[in-house]
Amino acid sequence: MRDRVRKFIFDNFLFGADEGSLKDDDSFLEQGIIDSTGILELVAFLGEQFNIQINDDELMPENLDSVNCIVNFITRKKQPA
């Protein structure tokens, strides 16, 4: 899961930058990697790739603003209720 998320970020936002240029805890917004429209593209990708429904109230930096945030968020979403 982590690799798929990282690959999406590198392919779509960092355009083949060096793997070491993004740490899993780096904030996408603070580092200027993703903007508001980019967040929505990320949400569309996560929904399709991991077959999850992301609700409006889950569109928060805490869930989406770094590789680690995303991995933790998807893991929680995938857990049976």
Place this chain on the structure above:
Amino acid sequence: MKICARCILPETFPGISLDDNGICNHCHSFPEIESLMEQKKEYENRFVELVRKHRGINEYDCLMAYSGGKDSTYTLMLLKRRYGLNILALTLDNGFISPNAFSNMCEVTKNLGVDHLIFKPRFDLMKKIFLLASENDVYSKKTLERASTICTSCIGIVKFVTLKIAIEKTIPFVGYGWSPGQAPVQSSVIRTNPSLMKATQAAILRPLSRLAGAELKQYFLGEAHFSDPERFPYNVHPLAFLEYNEERIIEEIGNIGWKAPNDTDSNSTNCLLNAYANDVHVKRFKFHPYVWEIANMVRAGIMGREEGYEKIYGEQPPELINEAKKRLGLPTN
């Protein structure tokens, strides 16, 4: 220069790869038209349900970001007539709105029976932003795919001025006229929330303030605006989930008084700065800032490849570029 044989993206576009047949990676990963149609229906149903729930409760149902261009005029008409919303149209006058666009706005709002607010930020500040954005790396690389740095600056201010007014007036919907090529259907009906907006605002305000000064803050949300999540509106861009046919749109908005302007470039129907912004972008980044939007429309079958090619690879009108430069205080050719 190599150009995708299907969608018109050039080889200079960030992250592109072309296969042996000259088809790009974006064309290969584009969803099937059928599944796109299903998604569109799903999002329109969602919006209709929200309209039922929120219409008629507050002074206005919807604050429409209205540029006076073709797409925002059509969106304004749909929100008013198809969904029956009471709308306040809001125009941010960046100092470059064409006289024809102003005349269209007057006719359209009069004929639709819509209140209209024009907000004109200080021109010296806007000018400073446009000049700095055209020369500096202000935004994320990703934004370069979708628009010129000048447009991104202007739209960033539009988005936050609009959100600010929607929150202050407790308006439940904010309407945008993004074309289906500009924004995906998955983002066509989304409720904004304080923590995400705070973070995205910081992402645009931080670099802009560094260049243009702290005075810019007045166009953005203050601490008080973030205090009540219930006042945060739904962002809606209905052209992502409705049929989009440019000829029919022009015909329909013609019936409410909109006339195609003859004073703008081929990619804008309202802004006199656009040709210059495009020219700067093409020279700096070696691809046209509208190519992503138009390529998406070509892929989705909304626009023919030839028409798309003409819009992107035709020459920018030099007289419009010079006029914009003159207003910005730059030397002309």
